[in-house]
Amino acid sequence: MRCALFVTCLVDSLFPEVGVSTARLLHHLGAEIDFPEEQICCGQPAYTAGFAAEARKVAKSLIRALEGYPYVVSPSGSCTAMIHHGTRDLFRDDPVWSERARDLASRSYELSQFIVGVLGVRDVGARFPARVAYHPACHGKRILGLGDEPVELLKNVRGLDLRDLPDARDCCGFGGMFSLKMGHLSSAMVQTKVRHIRETEAQVLVSTDMGCLMNIGGRIRREGGGIRVMHLAQLLDEGLRDRPVPVEPRT
Amino acid sequence: MRGGNMRPRAEAALLTPALGAAVKRATDSLRTRKDEATESLGNWEAWRERGREIRAHTIANLDAYLARFAESVQRRGGNVHFALDAGEAREIAARIVGEAGGRLVVKSKSMVTEEIRLNDRLEEDGVRVVETDLGEYILQLAHEKPSHIIAPAIHKTKEEIRQLLSHSAGRELPSDVRALLAHARETLRQLFLSADVGITGANFAIASTGTVVLFTNEGNADLSAAMPRVQIVVMGMERILPSFEDLEVFARLLPMSGTGQDVITYMTCLTGPRREGEEDGPREFHVIVLDGGRSNALGDPDFQEALHCIRCGACLNVCPVYREIGGHAYGSVYPGPIGAVLTPILDPRPDFSDLPWASSLCGACAEACPVKIPLPDMLVRLRERNVERGFTGSLERAAMRGFGRMFSGEGPYLKGLAKARSLQRLVARGGKIDAKIGPLSGWTGSRTAPAVAPRSFHDLWPDLRESLGKTVEEKSEDDG
Numbered sequence A: 001m002r003c004a005l006f007v008t009c010l011v012d013s014l015f016p017e018v019g020v021s022t023a024r025l026l027h028h029l030g031a032e033i034d035f036p037e038e039q040i041c042c043g044q045p046a047y048t049a050g051f052a053a054e055a056r057k058v059a060k061s062l063i064r065a066l067e068g069y070p071y072v073v074s075p076s077g078s079c080t081a082m083i084h085h086g087t088r089d090l091f092r093d094d095p096v097w098s099e100r101a102r103d104l105a106s107r108s109y110e111l112s113q114f115i116v117g118v119l120g121v122r123d124v125g126a127r128f129p130a131r132v133a134y135h136p137a138c139h140g141k142r143i144l145g146l147g148d149e150p151v152e153l154l155k156n157v158r159g160l161d162l163r164d165l166p167d168a169r170d171c172c173g174f175g176g177m178f179s180l181k182m183g184h185l186s187s188a189m190v191q192t193k194v195r196h197i198r199e200t201e202a203q204v205l206v207s208t209d210m211g212c213l214m215n216i217g218g219r220i221r222r223e224g225g226g227i228r229v230m231h232l233a234q235l236l237d238e239g240l241r242d243r244p245v246p247v248e249p250r251t
Numbered sequence B: 001m002r003g004g005n006m007r008p009r010a011e012a013a014l015l016t017p018a019l020g021a022a023v024k025r026a027t028d029s030l031r032t033r034k035d036e037a038t039e040s041l042g043n044w045e046a047w048r049e050r051g052r053e054i055r056a057h058t059i060a061n062l063d064a065y066l067a068r069f070a071e072s073v074q075r076r077g078g079n080v081h082f083a084l085d086a087g088e089a090r091e092i093a094a095r096i097v098g099e100a101g102g103r104l105v106v107k108s109k110s111m112v113t114e115e116i117r118l119n120d121r122l123e124e125d126g127v128r129v130v131e132t133d134l135g136e137y138i139l140q141l142a143h144e145k146p147s148h149i150i151a152p153a154i155h156k157t158k159e160e161i162r163q164l165l166s167h168s169a170g171r172e173l174p175s176d177v178r179a180l181l182a183h184a185r186e187t188l189r190q191l192f193l194s195a196d197v198g199i200t201g202a203n204f205a206i207a208s209t210g211t212v213v214l215f216t217n218e219g220n221a222d223l224s225a226a227m228p229r230v231q232i233v234v235m236g237m238e239r240i241l242p243s244f245e246d247l248e249v250f251a252r253l254l255p256m257s258g259t260g261q262d263v264i265t266y267m268t269c270l271t272g273p274r275r276e277g278e279e280d281g282p283r284e285f286h287v288i289v290l291d292g293g294r295s296n297a298l299g300d301p302d303f304q305e306a307l308h309c310i311r312c313g314a315c316l317n318v319c320p321v322y323r324e325i326g327g328h329a330y331g332s333v334y335p336g337p338i339g340a341v342l343t344p345i346l347d348p349r350p351d352f353s354d355l356p357w358a359s360s361l362c363g364a365c366a367e368a369c370p371v372k373i374p375l376p377d378m379l380v381r382l383r384e385r386n387v388e389r390g391f392t393g394s395l396e397r398a399a400m401r402g403f404g405r406m407f408s409g410e411g412p413y414l415k416g417l418a419k420a421r422s423l424q425r426l427v428a429r430g431g432k433i434d435a436k437i438g439p440l441s442g443w444t445g446s447r448t449a450p451a452v453a454p455r456s457f458h459d460l461w462p463d464l465r466e467s468l469g470k471t472v473e474e475k476s477e478d479d480g
Helices: A009-013 A016-028 A046-050 A052-065 A079-089 A093-105 A111-118 A138-144 A151-153 A184-201 A210-222 A232-240 B006-014 B019-042 B046-060 B062-075 B086-099 B111-115 B118-124 B134-144 B159-168 B177-194 B221-227 B244-259 B304-308 B314-318 B320-325 B338-348 B362-366 B376-389 B394-406 B408-425 B438-444 B459-479
Strands: A001-006 A032-035 A072-076 A108-110 A131-134 A161-163 A204-207 A227-229 B079-083 B103-106 B129-133 B196-202 B205-206 B210-214 B230-236 B266-270 B284-290
Touching: A009 A016, A009 A072, A009 A131, A009 A210, A009 B079, A009 B408, A009 B459, A016 A032, A016 A111, A016 A227, A016 B394, A046 A079, A046 A108, A046 B376, A046 B394, A046 B438, A052 A093, A052 B376, A052 B394, A072 A079, A072 A111, A079 A108, A079 A138, A093 A108, A093 A232, A093 B210, A108 A111, A111 A232, A111 B079, A131 A151, A138 B019, A138 B362, A151 A204, A151 B062, A151 B304, A184 A210, A184 B006, A184 B320, A184 B438, A204 A232, A204 B134, A204 B459, A210 B086, A227 B394, B006 B019, B006 B079, B006 B320, B019 B046, B019 B244, B046 B062, B046 B129, B046 B304, B062 B079, B062 B205, B079 B086, B086 B196, B086 B284, B103 B177, B103 B221, B111 B118, B111 B394, B118 B362, B129 B134, B129 B362, B134 B159, B134 B177, B159 B177, B177 B438, B196 B221, B196 B304, B205 B244, B210 B221, B210 B304, B210 B394, B304 B338, B314 B320, B314 B338, B314 B362, B338 B362, B338 B376, B362 B376
Parallel strands: A001 A032, A001 A072, A072 A108, A131 A161, A131 A204, A204 A227, B079 B284, B103 B129, B103 B196, B196 B230, B230 B284
Antiparallel strands: B205 B210, B210 B266
């Protein structure tokens, strides 16, 4: 099963290790993966800030880069949601590019969606003995329509103790440019989120988007740490190697 | 409406932890009750879709339905006044009160009268105006504006309310809710009995019959309408529903979404003035229909759906921004996600251009909306409009132009990453950035930021591909 890995600009530039875990995980599950090197970004930062012309320019370059692959898989519900919704919105008045955008959307999947929905795998065979809280990232859930796939995968990880996260449905306060333009507000939101995460006594916080995890992780670190922040791909990949799970102390 | 810059108001609100706590507690209860009620009703998605269809049809044919509504009201002996803007609506209301010789006006809760700042205008003429919704009554004592569409005093703690009511009573009231309510009821009863004019809003206005429908939990709309000699209804022109059959759907959607109630406690239907042989009801019945910028959205495919709103407040209760700062920080009459959308549509001046940034675009509002208004899409569209109209700062414009160039080609992108790596040497420590400099300080003020990785995934891929290839070969050797 040939698929293009769309790692997203955030993973490529700031968290390449998440891309490595995603590639290894998909490879382990039998997918034949390629990384089209012209790919950069879906254009979401410009789109949600209202800079449609810039967003179109970036989105076009991604559409070109991912042309021809039967499957496109990304470790981001938000960027996949952009491909499914925002990109098509950007080209709503352009018949040629709107068709190319629709075509890309029809082939694009968020990682857990691809593993459960396309590969038909619910148990990747990982072992990860730790208390884990899961943050359901907003764009994956509400725009892309991602359901219980990440939870299914987590529940089948041996030794994993999945904790209920209070007010899990509330946004962590990232929101791209929002986190810079409305820094105080964004910061209040992430403090609320981290308070709830700490209430679960989880050792690990896991999610499907590095935007949220960068925000939540940045706050946890500023508070002195104590909770590892991992992308779902990292947790599953690490769980496949069956090493003792490192625990992060709070300073 | 204050307008101006929202950010300092949000920051001030965040410095009052009791405010966020009160708002979170109240919205938690409202949204939990909504979830429970809609679940036990069943088929909630089908109800929402039916609601959306009715609102879409009504607003698409608003001119015809408004004309029918006006005819129906007049047929039943009422008067309809169309007002283009807030000023016109205020003057019409002031004239009616003046001609009736009104000295005391009782009002039931109405957001549209907040929109036209009606109380201030009537008070200029020496008229006493009393709010009879308990929440509004409390706010009137506090000289404050509502901070929520259906729960106006949501930001107030019980102790604050006790102090306000004690002050008005001239004696210390106990903190017991029953005692506080009893005091308010006694005071308001006297006022209902002696008022000359009653003013209400309208939750819905039925075109086929000319009926104004009000939803309350306190019965104060009934008293405001039935006791005084003259009644004035002030409504936004989009409050129309075609028929009572349509009302049946909204009699479910509105209380369920707003407070999680199966049905509202009092649904008041007012059709024209008192008729021959009737023992109560007003002698005069006036309806003021306000445009107030609503026609800006009519016919605009990006914004028309904002007129579908039924003012249930569900989007406020689930909004993580609203839950942190409450309603006053928005600086607009309508707060929360619907306020952030509606306000700049009704008033397109730059004053409210930062309201569309009062959202992380998490989508909780659209998910909660009983008529499925795509609020996040509209917020994005309003941000686009800001860019088109030049309301965006030069730093942001330059940054976004740079983003467009750097992130649309592999060459400029890799070069940009290299440049960022060399620049960040000044601030990054161990792959992390804590320095509070420039626009980054919005982030680093409370969070550690990651540094650009020494090697991007682009850089790692060739080796990774090779190592994955090897495991494929090993596997096939094992299999062989």
